[in-house]
Amino acid sequence: MTSMQAQVLLVEDEPAQREVLIYNLEAEGFAVRCAGNGEEAMLMVAEAPPDLVILDWMMPLMSGIEVCRQLKTHEDTRHIPVIMLSARSEEVDTVRGLETGADDYVVKPYSVNELMARVRTQLRRNRSGAVGALSFEDITVDTESHRVSRGKHDLKLGPTEFRLLARLMERPGRVFSRDQLLDLVWGRDVYLDSRTVDVHVGRLRKALTRFGGTNPIRTVRGVGYSLG
Known part of the structure; x- marks a missing residue:
């Protein structure tokens, strides 16, 4: 559109x-x-x-x-x-x-x-977003239908949390700085404080652990975040 x-x-x-x-x-x-x-x-x-x-x-x-x-x-x-x-x-x-x-x-x-x-x-x-399915451990993201599941449970994510999770799942293990995530998820022509990333990561973690399971998003102190 x-x-x-x-x-x-x-x-x-x-x-x-x-x-x-x-x-x-x-x-x-x-x-x-x-x-x-x-x-x-x-x-x-x-x-x-x-x-x-x-x-x-x-x-x-x-x-x-x-x-x-x-x-x-x-x-x-x-x-x-x-x-x-x-x-x-x-x-x-x-x-x-x-x-x-x-x-x-x-x-x-x-x-x-x-x-x-x-x-x-x-x-x-x-x-936007990659086409197809992404998976990490028991988490699956379908970027075409915008559906997310963990194990047997469907998860409800807002558009920003969906994009954030998809970006992290494209490169499991990679540490993204807050500035990198701002560019990848929000865009280079939008000016936001890095605190915005922290808020949305918190919301994403809450959604991913709603039905149990460990928190898959790792905080790297002084650097940023990583999936796994």
Whole structure:
């Protein structure tokens, strides 16, 4: 699917911000739908799931955090990339947004050009990856159907955790630095703190050990992470 075909749901309650983003998203070739609050956003997703959601944190009726949590909880929507927008710039807020399931976190005021780059990257990364099946010990990843299993159990991963696991499984035993993982999973045109990698590795570990089994992701102190 190209950017001309990609459907973006913009969830923003401030009219001025909404108009600026609509203009720039449409200039990039995206088809844009808008919601002014969290409840409206959930109804629109149920009617027609978008390819990506841009989601403001502070909104009436239902907060962006709650919308994100619900999207990432349900099997039918957990695969949709979510970019969270927020005036909250403290590290604890960024971590909370990412741990809720957001695939990216952008602090206001932001550069529109940078946000557009992040949108393109999330859409591209959500559709990329090696073709075929990857396996390591009792873990199997099908990159075509985006299914992950460990032993007899199917695992539910968000798009970022899926890409992260696939990258690690392509080279078992190799130690990837945080900067390398940022480039491979998020893209070179997106600027994120290395803490982002730590948050998503934590979420991936939790998913991989949900039904028991040892944690297969090794932390190499001062360097990064390795599978096995």
